Amino acid sequence: MTLLGDRQQLSYIASQAADARVNLELETEGMTLNIGPQHPATHGTLRIIARLDGEQVVWVDPSCGYMHRGYEKLTEVRTYPQVTALVNRIDWLGSFANEVPFILAAEKLMGIEAPLRAQHIRTILFELSRIANVSLFLGDLGVQLGAITPVFMAFRDREYVLNLIEGATGGRFHPNFDRIGGLKDDLPAGWLDETRTVMKKLRRFCDEIEDLLFGNEIFQSRTRGIGVIPRDIALQYGMSGANLRASGVDWDLRRDQSLPMAWDKVDWKVWTHPDGDSFARCWVRLQEVRESTRIVEQLVDTIPAGPVMTKVPRIIKVPEGEAWVCTENPLGEMGYYVVSQGDLGPFRVKIRSASFNNMSITPWLLKGVYVPDIVTILASLYFILGDIDR
Amino acid sequence: MECLLSEGGFPLSLTTDPATATDALRDGVLASVQEALGDMIVDSLVKPGDDIWARVRTESWKEAAARMRGLGFSYFDFLSAIDWLPSPFGRGEDDPTEPAPVRDSTIRRGYTGGDTRLQLLARLVDPTTSIGINLKADVPDDNAHIESWTSVYAGANWHEREAWEMFGITFDGHPDLRHIYLPTDFEGFPLRKDFPLLARIVKPWPGIVDVEPMPGGEQDESAQDGDAQ
Numbered sequence: 027m028t029l030l031g032d033r034q035q036l037s038y039i040a041s042q043a044a045d046a047r048v049n050l051e052l053e054t055e056g057m058t059l060n061i062g063p064q065h066p067a068t069h070g071t072l073r074i075i076a077r078l079d080g081e082q083v084v085w086v087d088p089s090c091g092y093m094h095r096g097y098e099k100l101t102e103v104r105t106y107p108q109v110t111a112l113v114n115r116i117d118w119l120g121s122f123a124n125e126v127p128f129i130l131a132a133e134k135l136m137g138i139e140a141p142l143r144a145q146h147i148r149t150i151l152f153e154l155s156r157i158a159n160v161s162l163f164l165g166d167l168g169v170q171l172g173a174i175t176p177v178f179m180a181f182r183d184r185e186y187v188l189n190l191i192e193g194a195t196g197g198r199f200h201p202n203f204d205r206i207g208g209l210k211d212d213l214p215a216g217w218l219d220e221t222r223t224v225m226k227k228l229r230r231f232c233d234e235i236e237d238l239l240f241g242n243e244i245f246q247s248r249t250r251g252i253g254v255i256p257r258d259i260a261l262q263y264g265m266s267g268a269n270l271r272a273s274g275v276d277w278d279l280r281r282d283q284s285l286p287m288a289w290d291k292v293d294w295k296v297w298t299h300p301d302g303d304s305f306a307r308c309w310v311r312l313q314e315v316r317e318s319t320r321i322v323e324q325l326v327d328t329i330p331a332g333p334v335m336t337k338v339p340r341i342i343k344v345p346e347g348e349a350w351v352c353t354e355n356p357l358g359e360m361g362y363y364v365v366s367q368g369d370l371g372p373f374r375v376k377i378r379s380a381s382f383n384n385m386s387i388t389p390w391l392l393k394g395v396y397v398p399d400i401v402t403i404l405a406s407l408y409f410i411l412g413d414i415d416r
Numbered sequence: 417m418e419c420l421l422s423e424g425g426f427p428l429s430l431t432t433d434p435a436t437a438t439d440a441l442r443d444g445v446l447a448s449v450q451e452a453l454g455d456m457i458v459d460s461l462v463k464p465g466d467d468i469w470a471r472v473r474t475e476s477w478k479e480a481a482a483r484m485r486g487l488g489f490s491y492f493d494f495l496s497a498i499d500w501l502p503s504p505f506g507r508g509e510d511d512p513t514e515p516a517p518v519r520d521s522t523i524r525r526g527y528t529g530g531d532t533r534l535q536l537l538a539r540l541v542d543p544t545t546s547i548g549i550n551l552k553a554d555v556p557d558d559n560a561h562i563e564s565w566t567s568v569y570a571g572a573n574w575h576e577r578e579a580w581e582m583f584g585i586t587f588d589g590h591p592d593l594r595h596i597y598l599p600t601d602f603e604g605f606p607l608r609k610d611f612p613l614l615a616r617i618v619k620p621w622p623g624i625v626d627v628e629p630m631p632g633g634e635q636d637e638s639a640q641d642g643d644a645q
Binding site: 094099134258263279283346359361374383 | 465466467469490491492493494496498499503507508509524526527537539543546548550569570571573574575582595596597598599606607609611613616
């Protein structure tokens with residue numbers, strides 16, 4: 027650092043004052059910037075209207091609904107087994123994970139539980155959905171910042187996981203595999219060995235991404251200290267998943283509630299980060315993919331024998347009552363509030379999707395940020411349009 | 417349930433008998449909620465090992481939220497509504513060539529009861545214990561107004577916009593009550609039960625022309641006692 031001479035310092039102060047005066051005297055006109063509905067950073071059709079003052083955002087108005095499909099209304103004219111085909115399409119990158127809480131809610135109302143083997147397979151497929159979902163996020167993250175390579179690696183390694191999901195369920199994206207009382211089928215022969223191999227590949231993918239992206243100086247300077255969400259604000263807005271844990275809240279629904287799933291039977295860790303910025307959110311997600319591969323490996327080793335389906339009536343009528351079940355989905359907390367009146371189909375289903383709450387913070391969060399940071403903050407919040415619009 | 421007998425030594429039903437089970441943890445939480453909210457609570461229910469429900473008075477909806485937040489329920493989960501009117505269109509499977517069937521329009525309410533057709537439903541969670549509570553409140557039939565939660569939980573903003581456009585419930589004190597999903601000029605409240613699902617009405621459900629008896633249908637005798645044995 028150089029010390030300025032007196033004369034230099036005075037002229038510097040004078041120029042600063044002149045600048046400030048110009049800024050006051052010039053009446054700058056604000057500008058409205060429209061992002062989307064079709065934009066690579068919006069993962070679908072989210073439209074963001076931003077009012078700018080120079081390079082800074084004065085307010086933003088996210089406009090959703092371009093993909094609203096009215097699933098809550100549609101569930102009222104479907105039977106319980108038919109609803110899983112709908113809810114598959116909410117978060118389309120982690121489809122199997124959407125089915126699980128709805129099926130668990132129906133099972134809770136009926137007072138039944140899936141056999142132990144089905145619970146294990148459900149948990150394995152649930153975590154595979156998380157890996158498929160979040161690995162795409164990790165690749166996409168680079169694209170938002172101008173780095174093209176990670177997305178190719180992500181698509182390459184995600185394909186292995188999709189092949190596994192396809193091998194077990196028959197569907198790459200929309201398995202529709204979960205049934206009330208268990209699962210449609212048992213696992214095919216050789217699937218467990220294949221899973222072990224793939225999990226090793228995915229851990230290597232995580233290491234590569236951590237090296238390439240998280241250690242990158244540009245990445246760090248674009249994300250550290252940007253888009254900070256304090257703990258109290260995150261809770262008020264109902265943020266969940268990695269977004270909440272990146273704000274230092276040690277809360278994971280897989281660990282902190284008892285569900286008839288297999289997460290309590292394996293050894294894994296909940297990662298948190300105290301910073302609450304964009305970097306923390308991305309970092310927590312990376313660690314969660316690693317933990318998921320560990321969960322899957324342990325479950326594959328300890329999977330019990332037995333049936334995958336309990337005995338349920340062929341025509342399923344769910345007794346009268348109300349049930350709330352939520353799980354820790356790839357995007358955050360996903361829950362279903364199911365009201366049954368003893369009919370073939372639900373009377374009312376409230377779908378609580380993670381991205382809706384996670385995105386509702388954007389008018390608060392994007393206020394005052396610079397224009398290029400809009401894209402990185404949105405990317406780090408990680409939303410999927412189907413999960414906002416339902 | 418007789419259909420849940422175990423087979424091959426596997427316990428197929430692990431749930432405890434609800435009649436005898438107790439839940440000291442949730443009972444304790446409800447007791448502290450009742451102490452803080454006093455006579456704002458009209459009715460409450462604890463299902464052991466499951467969840468807590470409480471119905472609060474319409475006029476104290478916002479005050480109840482503020483006190484719940486003071487109790488440590490700092491996590492706002494969701495806010496929505498339920499229309500308890502049975503759908504006049506059934507399941508949308510009526511034959512359009514036949515006269516419309518007469519349906520029972522008696523309202524059957526869920527847990528903690530209620531007096532009105534529309535009911536608000538919100539869920540708050542204490543993140544330190546992971547214990548949540550489902551709060552309900554009646555919304556007057558003739559004047560569907562209720563106080564907004566946005567000044568207590570900022571996250572209620574979008575949820576109230578959704579409930580407003582889907583159910584026609586106006587939230588007094590909401591800063592920005594406008595459509596969130598639907599077009600600005602949309603008329604009607606789609607999630608109300610008397611709003612027809614037009615896709616099912618303009619094109620009859622294909623199931624009504626399918627005369628082949630379904631396996632397990634009413635003509636199928638084996639379905640009467642289920643598939644259990």
